[in-house]
Amino acid sequence: MPYIDLDGIDLRILNALQSDGRLTNQELADQVGLSPSPCLRRVRRLERDGFIRTYRAVLDREAVGLGLTVFVEIKVEKHSRDNAQALQEALLGMPEVVACHMVSGTADFMAEIVVPNLKSYERLLTEKLLTLPMIGDIRSNFALTRVKSDAALPLTHLKREGIKSEPDC
Incomplete structure (x- = not known):
């Protein structure tokens, strides 16, 4: 597995954005325990480095007629x-x-x-x-019934492998 240069704050940012991609930078910073400027720098780095590929709305298939x-x-x-x-x-x-x-x-x-x-x-x-x-x-x-789809990626494996324990702000 390639080395992944993420720390605990990066993981909190990724998890928070997977749960709600519409968070403002201020809301995200509050959730992860940073001030807004360092938080925004981290988000931009995560985007630049390819950890965050895009932001989009997840639509209800049935509501838009795709049953x-x-x-x-x-x-x-x-x-x-x-x-x-x-x-x-x-x-x-x-x-x-x-x-x-x-x-x-x-x-x-x-x-x-x-x-x-x-x-x-x-x-x-x-x-x-x-x-x-x-x-x-x-x-x-x-498909008869959708049990689970559009779930957030599980990032728990990153807490054990290749993660720096101390954040760098």
Whole structure:
């Protein structure tokens, strides 16, 4: 594991922003025990160093009319770097694909797709996915109930590995 240059205050900042990305700098500083200026410098460093990638609102899928979540297992027809790259690019271009991973096992890729309903998924499947020449097999798994999603990343492992114990302000 690469060295991660974070201390306890950095971890508190990351946890606080994962819980509420709309905190003002003053509110964040109060929560982590810093004055506003050093807090802002740390947040900017965490952004610059890639620990914080972006800020966004997490929308309620059903409230915006995206009531169907499908986990799609995709097997590439002929394994090659070009086919894998072409499939990745095609999936990146589909806004319905909200997450995608290259996986091991019976499938090569696992995509999470959100659409309004079954008819919309059928259209996506027949008009987009099944037209891709590098796809050999597709298996669709329909979510019945969302138990957990959009959770904050667990950072507890960082308290034991590669973390400086004293903050540098």
